[in-house]
Amino acid sequence: MLICRSVSECRQAIAGLRQNGQSVGMVPTMGYLHAGHMSLIKTAQAHADAIAVSIFVNPTQFGEAADLDAYPRDVERDLALLKEAGVAVVFLPEVETMYPSGDETIVETTRLANMLHGEVRPGHFRGVTTVVARLFNIVQPDVAVFGEKDYQQLQVIKRMVADLHMPVQIIGAPTVREADGLAMSSRNVRLSPEDRAAALVLSRALDAAEAVAADADATIEQLQAAIADTISAETRAALKGLDIVAAETLNTLTGPLTGPTAIMISVAFGDILLIDQRVVTP
Template identity: 70%
Template sequence: MHICRSIEDCRAAVADLRNRGKSIGFVPTMGALHDGHLSLVRLAQTNATSCVASIFVNPTQFGNASDLDLYPRDEDRDLSLLDEAGVEIVFLPEADVIYPPGDETIVETTRLANMLHGKVRPGHFRGVTSVVNRLFNIVQPDVAVFGEKDYQQLMVIRQMVRDLHMPVRIVGGPTMREADGLAMSSRNQRLSPADRLAAVVLSRSLDAAAARAGDPGVSVDDIRDVIANTIATEPRARLRGLDTVAADTLDYLHGPINEPLAIMISVQFSDILLIDQRVIQP
């Protein structure tokens, strides 16, 4: 596995793969890897003949400095996992490589970045698109894989790729879960034992919503009530965002469920914000 810390080295390593007739599947990560990340690697490997991953804790998508400072990091473990998974190149830049001195360019999806979860995390999606644009320019992948757990992020990236005519196919990977149903996340490592037990309420609320969706005459408002009421049963949880939108446009839906419904929730546990999602078919 080739570890690259400079743009020049990464581009040369990718060019070598292409010279050998390989297509490039790309998995951008912020490290602290878990089985969810590795499932994205496997998905990239089924959609391309080689896999490149990046590890970069992107400062522009964090709302406060302390959250950035506390983000879990374990470079040696991450590299070992990626090597075992068959990743051929890992791009591991420092912040000043991605954002050189004097950097002043941002990339933003003006509507999608500032609605739904974007209101809970102002500036977050602008940071995501700005860094993903840079990573795409450096790696120039054929395919890039992102998890569906952050459903709005996936939609934002697809919009950016479409609008900027990027020759990259975006593939969404299904949310991977712990044995008790909690969506896998690097942030789970920061939960206290009590908050970790309480956090299962996210998946429990989505399960309850999916079950309620099968009832005759159920409405979007009914689904919202089920989720809010389920979250309210957990005293350690504070519901920060609940969005029920059309799965393909993220437009708000009301009334009967006549098209695929994307549910996106964000819930606070102490100082940790967790997200989860589910798409319900009519």
């Protein structure tokens, strides 16, 4: 496994893979890896010969410096997991590498980045697309894998790739959950024991919505009510965002369910924001 810290090292490592006739898959991460990340890597391995993983805690997608500082990090543990998983290249850039002195270029999907969860986290998706575009330019993968847990992020990246004619296939991988149903996230480790137990309300809320959607006469408004009622019953949880949209376009829906519908929720436990999603069909 090659560990690269500079752009030139990373490009040289990828060139070596190409010279051996290997296709390249990529999994961008912010580190503190868990089973969800490992699942993304397995998905990438099913679509490419060699896998490159980036570990970079991207400052431009954090709204508050305190949240950035609190983000968990354990690079040595991450590297051990990646080596065991058979990853070929790890890109470990510093902030100054990704955002060089005088940097002034951003990449943004103007509609998708500023709606839904983008209203809860202003500037977040602009930071995501800017750093992912730079990572893609450095690694130039054939395929890249992102989790479906952040459903809006997945659609934002797909839009960016299509709009900029980037020659990379974007693959969405299903959300990986803990045994009790909580979506895996590097933020989960920051939850107090009480908040960790309370966080199960996210999956319960999605279960409640899915149960409503099973009714042939179900409406968007009934799904909204089921989710809001479930979240409000948990005193430690604060519902920050609830979006029920068309699965492909993310257009807001009202009235009866008529096709695949994406439900996206964001819930705060103190200063820790968790997200989850589910696509339901009538």
